[in-house]
Amino acid sequence: MSLKFARFGAPGTEEPVVIVDDADGHAQYFSLLPLTRDIDSAFLSGDFVAATQAALDAGDLPRVVPSGRVGSPLARPANLVGIGLNYAAHAAESGLEPPASPVVFLKPSNSVAGPYDEFPGLPGAGKLDWEVELGLVIGLHAHLLADEQEAQAAIAGYVLANDLSERELQLGGAGGQWTKGKSLPGSTPLGPWLVPAVAPDGSHFDVDSLPLSTRVNGVECQRSTTADMVFRAAHLVHHVSQFMALEPGDVIITGTPEGVAMSGRFEYLKSGDVVEIEAPGLGAQRIVCA
Structure with missing residues (x-):
């Protein structure tokens, strides 16, 4: 069970x-x-x-018997931490080398949405992109953790996440900044559920080689596994804890595999497009762009 x-x-x-x-x-x-x-x-x-x-x-x-809207599986986190370029192939399609140390950015907590909510985007935006990701939910106060064993113990569970991004605001011109491109309302759908890191029988949910996939309008764009992450879950929690205090309910989204629109292989999102992401055990999302 x-x-x-x-x-x-x-x-x-x-x-x-x-x-x-x-x-x-x-x-x-x-x-x-x-x-x-x-x-x-x-x-x-x-x-x-x-x-x-x-x-x-x-x-x-x-x-x-639940009915109606499915919300994010956890209340608004105090801290929503993003990790960039955490898959070597995604770094390559972005024209960059894999980072020697995790790339960290923050997202507003009010960017969190439910797994089937409409994504409002931004009027006039032309470079809206998708990013399927594994999300780590923190269950302990975590600051200056000693090692990855302590970091693993601080993970309460896992969620499926989509880091919807506006690339022109993120990377375009002298004013491009990651926070600008990753802060839109509704740009971080979570869920549909949270899976505990450790089940009642003591078994651990395996995220070492978890498949992740994305379809846009029915066309598969992303298919990879977390085995291709440059930095694994416990390493990321330990690293982030060295410069900020993580609290229970905080979320770290761990980066996306290759296959985003920014690669040039797919069109950016437009009104009416449907983005579906999935990970076995973590469920599936279906987001429609307004």
Whole structure:
């Protein structure tokens, strides 16, 4: 049996749910409201997996039938940290060498969206791009961690992410800056659910060779695995902790594989385009550009 954590409802009124997959692959949904008002810093900083399993075993969580919008699987993070050029092939298609040290940037927390929300883009923008990514959800206060073992222990779980980017603002001319191109509202869809790093039975969710893929209007653009990352998950958490304090509920998105529009092999996004991303175990997203 596996647990996945999700939130359903209109923006700002989402309610937390745990999804239980039985041995036959059938999903059942249970409200987390008896345990927590939201999937947030306070919930994730405790032993949320054990607490949820105990409540399920005791019959304390009512079964529900979610309907309507699927929100981001966690409440707005205090810090949303991006990693750039973390796949060698993506660096190459960008005309750059793989970095010797992680490239780090910050995204506004209000860029987080649900996995099926419409992406509003930016009026007049001509270089909107997609980036499928593995997201790391932090579960402990993490500052100046001693090693990657401590860093791994600070990861509460994983989410699927899309780092939608406006390349003209990011890279164009003297005024181009990564933050400008990666801060649009709705530009960081997360979910549809959060998978714990460690399941109730003690098994670990494997992100060492996790497949990632993207289709735009049905055409496959990205297909790779996290085995091709230049810097792995624990290394990234350890590295970031050396210059900022990560808190429970923070998210690190870990970079994208090759196959983005910036490569010149695909057209940039326009109104009506459909972007679908997927990773086994982490689910799938479908974003329509406004």
